[in-house]
Amino acid sequence: PKPGSDGELRQEPRRRHPHHDDPLSEITMALATRPIPAAQASGPPIAAHLPVILRHRAVLALDLGTITGWAIRFPDGAVTSGTMRFTPSRFEGGGMRYLRFRHWLGDVSRLAGSVERIVFEEVRAHAGTDAAHAYGGFLAHLAAWCEEQSLAYEGVPVATIKRFATGKGNADKAAMIAAMRARGFVPSDDNEADAIALLLWATEPDGGRA
Helix, strand or coil, rough: CCCCCCCCCCCCCCCCCCCCCHHHHCCCCCHHHCCCCCCCCCCCCCCCCCHHHCCCCCCCCCCCCCEEEEEEEECCCCCEEEEEEECCCCCCCCCHHHHHHHHHHHHHHHHCCEEEEEEECCCCCCHHHHHHHHHHHHHHHHHHHHHCCCCEEEEEEHHHHHHHHHHCCCHHHHHHHHHHCCCCCCCCHHHHHHHHHHHHHHHCCCHHHH
């Protein structure tokens, strides 16, 4: 895809939030730029020591959908997050969103210095048929891409993430955003907040499996 189109990465030097209309252009995750300062990311760099098993691997958390929330923790502990929009244009087929998604996964892994584990929000109930179909498509492409790359991937139930973040398995969107802000992050919407919460669940000692 050409610069500025859906599915590209770029760095926004003075933005607190990445620009969500140009997904693959939102951040440059080169090794030389880490840890990412707060002015360029939604969350602050995390200075706490990582568990031994995580010191040499990056972890990516995804809230799958046409607007995908994402959060990544680098081996040095720095965290950044955002949302990626994979909406096809009016002149494109529906499959283009999945092609862009796979391309983006490859870019993230390469620019992050190799992602070695992916966790995603496992959704069992959807708002409608279209949402269910879109989620199933993203999940299928994610699973296939991870298998091709020999990467570990794991689905985490929605209630598990919400309970970890707020203490309630049925917390609403506002509660999830508030919980992540209380942790020092500035999510732009519930998709990003869910991804951050999932990342913390996956990497913190009191969360899930590190």
